[in-house]
Amino acid sequence: MRLxxxxxxxxxxxxxxxxxxxxCDIEIVAALCPRYDPERFGIKLVGxxxxxxxxxxxxxxxxxxxxxxxxxxxxxxxxKVVMCVGTCGQSGGVFYDSYNLDGPLDQVIPVDxxxxxxxxRPEAIIYGVVQAIAKLERLExxxxx
Amino acid sequence: xxQKKAPYELPIGPIHPALKEPINFTFKMNGEVVEEVDxxxxxxxxxxxxxxxxxxxxxxxxxxxxxxxxxxxAHALVFAQAVEQIAGVEVPDRAYxxxxxxxxxxxxxxxxxxAGVAAHELGFDTLFYLAWQIREExxxxxxYITGNRVNYAIMMIGGTRRDITPDMFPRIEQALQYxxxxxxxxxxxxxxxxxIAMRCRNTGILTKRRALELATVGPTxxxxxxxxxxxxxxxxxAYGDLDFDIILPEVYSNETVGDVYDRIVxxxxxxxxxxxxxxxxxxxxxxxxxxxxxxxxxxxMNLKKASGEAFARVEAPRGEDMHxxxxxxxxxxxxxxxxxxxxxxxxxxxxxxxxxxxxxxxPVIIASIDPCMSCTDRVAVxxxxxxxxxxxxxxxxxxxxxxxxxxxx
Numbered sequence: 001m002r003l004x005x006x007x008x009x010x011x012x013x014x015x016x017x018x019x020x021x022x023x024c025d026i027e028i029v030a031a032l033c034p035r036y037d038p039e040r041f042g043i044k045l046v047g048x049x050x051x052x053x054x055x056x057x058x059x060x061x062x063x064x065x066x067x068x069x070x071x072x073x074x075x076x077x078x079x080k081v082v083m084c085v086g087t088c089g090q091s092g093g094v095f096y097d098s099y100n101l102d103g104p105l106d107q108v109i110p111v112d113x114x115x116x117x118x119x120x121r122p123e124a125i126i127y128g129v130v131q132a133i134a135k136l137e138r139l140e141x142x143x144x145x
Numbered sequence: 146x147x148q149k150k151a152p153y154e155l156p157i158g159p160i161h162p163a164l165k166e167p168i169n170f171t172f173k174m175n176g177e178v179v180e181e182v183d184x185x186x187x188x189x190x191x192x193x194x195x196x197x198x199x200x201x202x203x204x205x206x207x208x209x210x211x212x213x214x215x216x217x218x219a220h221a222l223v224f225a226q227a228v229e230q231i232a233g234v235e236v237p238d239r240a241y242x243x244x245x246x247x248x249x250x251x252x253x254x255x256x257x258x259x260a261g262v263a264a265h266e267l268g269f270d271t272l273f274y275l276a277w278q279i280r281e282e283x284x285x286x287x288x289y290i291t292g293n294r295v296n297y298a299i300m301m302i303g304g305t306r307r308d309i310t311p312d313m314f315p316r317i318e319q320a321l322q323y324x325x326x327x328x329x330x331x332x333x334x335x336x337x338x339x340x341i342a343m344r345c346r347n348t349g350i351l352t353k354r355r356a357l358e359l360a361t362v363g364p365t366x367x368x369x370x371x372x373x374x375x376x377x378x379x380x381x382x383a384y385g386d387l388d389f390d391i392i393l394p395e396v397y398s399n400e401t402v403g404d405v406y407d408r409i410v411x412x413x414x415x416x417x418x419x420x421x422x423x424x425x426x427x428x429x430x431x432x433x434x435x436x437x438x439x440x441x442x443x444x445x446m447n448l449k450k451a452s453g454e455a456f457a458r459v460e461a462p463r464g465e466d467m468h469x470x471x472x473x474x475x476x477x478x479x480x481x482x483x484x485x486x487x488x489x490x491x492x493x494x495x496x497x498x499x500x501x502x503x504x505x506x507x508p509v510i511i512a513s514i515d516p517c518m519s520c521t522d523r524v525a526v527x528x529x530x531x532x533x534x535x536x537x538x539x540x541x542x543x544x545x546x547x548x549x550x551x552x553x554x
Contacts, residue, residue, distance in 0.1 A: 017166050019189040021519050023214025023295040025165060026258060030284070033277040064188045065167055068160055094211050097199065098192040119214060119295045 010042020011133055014052035014076070018069050018105070020059030023119035024086040028056060031122035038126055049075040054132050057111075060088035060095050061103035073109040079139040081132040083113045085125060090114055151175045155504070159188045165262065166518040170511075174504065182499045186492070190522040194482050201477040202228045202302055202448050203441065210296040212484065213520040215258065218251045219461035220468070220484065220520075221300035226381060226459070227470040228302050228479075232451035238383075240304035240435040242426045245383040246317075247290065247299055248459070249419040249426075253324065254283040255462035256412040256419075259515045260335060263409065266508040267344050272334060279327060286320040289313065302444060303437030314427055321420050328417055335409055336397060345406035349498040349510035352403055359497060362490045363464020364411045365514045367393055369403035375460035382459075387425045389418055405513040412515075449477050463487035463515045486520030 017025055032038060032045060046052050049072045061069060073082065082105075087093035089105040105111055112135050115128035152175045159167035167188030173181035193212055197205045202224075209224045210217040222244055229236060261276030284294050290309060291297040299305050309317070335341060351361070356369035366373055374391045376384045392414045394400075394407040401407060438444040452474030458467040464487030471481040491514045499510055 016160055017189075019167065019191060019519070019522075021211040021214040021217075021296075022166065022517065023211065023217070026214060027295060030277065030281070033281075034274050035278060035281050059189070060191060062188060062190055064190070065159070068167070068188075072160060088211075094208055095191045095193070095196065098196055100190055100192045118211070121294060 010044070011054055011129065011136070012044060012046045012052050013054045013056055013129070014046055014049045014072070015056045015058070016069055016072050018057055018059035018065040018089070018103075019062035020086060020088065024058040027119045027122055028058070028085065028125055031125045036122050036126060038129065043129055049073075050077065052076055053080060053136060054129065055080060055082045055109075056085055057082065057089055057105055057109075058085045059103075060092055060098070060101045061105055061108055063100050063102050066102040066108055069105075069108055079136055079143060081112045081136050081139075082109055083115060083128055083132055084111045085115045085120060085128070087116050087118045090116060093118055152180050157507070166516070168516075168518050170507075172499075172504075172507070177503045177505075179499050179502050179504070179507070182496045184492070184495060186518055187522050189519040194484060197479065197482045199478050201445055202479065203445065205479070205482070206300055206302070207298060209300075210298055213486070213517050214295045215255050215517065216251065216461040216463060216466070216487075216520065217296050218247055218300065219459050219466050220486075221298075222248060222382070223457045223459045223466050223468045224470065224482075225300050225302050226457035227455040227468050228448065228451075228472075230455035230457060231453045231470060231472050232302070232448050234303040234437050234447075236304055236437055237434045238431045239308070239433045240437075241383040242430045243305045243307075243309050243435055244300070245387070246309060246423050246426050247287070247297065247305075248382065249423045250283050250287050250290070251297075252419045252462045253416050254280050254287065255515075256416050257283065259412060259462075259512075260331075260409070263405075263509060263512050264335075264341075266512045267341065269340060272338075275334070279324075279331075282320050282323050286317060289316055301436055302448065304435045306436070308435045309430070317423065317427065321424060324416065324420050328420075331413055331416070332397075335413055336406075341409070342406065344506070344509065345409060346404060347402065348405045348506050349502060349513055350402060350404045351494055351498050353401070355497055356403065356494070359493050360490050361464070361494050361514075363460065363462075363487050363515075364408055364415065365464065365491045365494060367391065368401075368407040368411045370394070370401040375458050375465050379458070381457070383426060383429075384422075386429060387422055389422055389425075392418055405509055408513045445477065448472070450474055454481070461487050463517055463520075464491060466520075484520075486517065488514070488517045488521040492516065492521060 084105045088095055113128050113131045115124050152173045155172040155174050158169040169185040171183045172179050206221050209220040212220045257276050257280035261273045264272035288294050291299040351369045353370040356366050356371050372391045392411050394410045396414050397410045451472050454471035456469050458465055466487055467485040469483040470479050473480045
């Protein structure tokens with residue numbers, strides 16, 4: 001996957017915490033802060049899923065959050081990309097045998113980019129966003145053609 | 146548009162940009178003024194205690210780290226203390242100091258994180274970015290010491306996994322000097338700023354009396370003038386050997402109001418206190434090993450044989466954190482494990498401090514007690530049909546009172 005030479009638009013991200021331990025959430029915010037500064041590429045967090053291109057989901061999807069995650073996903077306009085940040089959303093991670101999990105995330109909504117790690121470093125999250133951009137551009141091309 | 150009758154209901158959450166974690170608030174509003182508050186936590190419940198009762202204590206330490214990604218070391222430390230008490234493990238003195246240093250760096254990063262979030266909730270994003278940029282230094286040092294940025298995994302039953310060797314001191318000292326150099330600036334930016342003073346002074350007031358009645362802990366209680374801090378009240382780790390005082394809002398202003406501003410004062414000055422504590426630790430650290438039993442199979446065997454119950458508490462960045470552990474000497478996993486995180490005690494204060502405030506002040510007041518739902522969501526109530534029950538505030542309060550009675554025995 002290669003990035004197109006110029007970003008044809010900025011990427012807006014909506015973040016959903018589906019019952020995570022906050023570890024990934026603080027790393028996501030740390031990734032958005034001045035040291036890494038992805039805002040120079042137009043990547044920023046937005047307050048509504050209706051404005052977002054990327055859905056960032058952290059956490060293992062607890063039973064109470066299952067419908068909320070689905071509803072947020074449905075509210076987003078296509079083309080959209082879902083990123084699963086953290087190991088617990090991918091396999092349950094350290095919470096694998098819990099009785100209250102409806103995850104992994106890909107059993108609830110379709111996932112495009114996985115960022116493993118407990119918690120992943122900000123660099124890994126930004127790399128995941130870059131993968132998401134590439135996928136979004138491919139999706140857009142498909143929609144256009 | 147049809148006229149809305151007052152009072153009307155305003156639901157916020159569980160997914161809302163002003164809330165960093167899933168929790169559901171329902172406000173009964175009269176115009177702009179909050180009349181009643183109700184909240185329903187439980188969205189982040191992962192059944193950690195249940196899982197813990199099926200794992201051995203060393204595995205539980207990793208689970209403890211992930212109770213909360215911000216104050217994980219506090220949970221791991223308090224669990225280790227409880228298990229050490231049951232099994233009679235002698236922790237080497239040096240390990241106590243390593244634990245203290247890590248716990249204090251965690252406090253620095255947690256308080257700066259909170260300061261940033263509070264500034265963000267006020268709409269002061271410049272300060273938010275500044276606080277988070279400063280915070281990176283403490284995260285770097287934590288990574289230097291433990292190898293991880295979050296979920297440090299340095300605690301071990303009977304000590305710590307890694308030592309802080311003298312060749313690491315210069316890097317730690319460099320971080321301490323960095324924070325000392327910035328402290329005046331932080332005080333100036335957070336406490337002398339007109340905007341922050343306007344928004345935070347006399348907002349979300351929790352009086353000393355109510356703070357005591359609601360059994361608040363940590364910076365929330367101290368901001369209301371209650372001199373309580375587990376580090377001085379019942380010293381653990383190396384705190385008994387160190388010289389420090391409880392931080393009250395009086396360190397900065399002459400009066401204690403118990404508002405959001407006072408909570409900022411307490412947290413900002415606790416960063417400075419943590420710097421002093423770490424420096425004292427570096428100076429006084431004794432030589433020796435950092436782990437009582439290095440062979441894991443032997444440690445696990447000893448823990449399996451241990452029986453008894455213990456109750457430990459530490460001062461997490463958000464306040465007192467308590468764990469209760471009971472082991473029966475027959476199985477590896479504890480028979481009973483109960484976690485009481487600091488937000489569990491503090492969250493009832495929301496109902497008090499949000500009443501009579503405006504909608505616009507809701508985010509900063511909610512943030513002001515530094516809530517951590519992933520720490521708190523320990524209980525899911527499911528009735529016999531398998532449906533989740535709604536937790537009313539009376540019910541939670543009754544549970545809380547009953548629990549206190551139970552703990553008092």
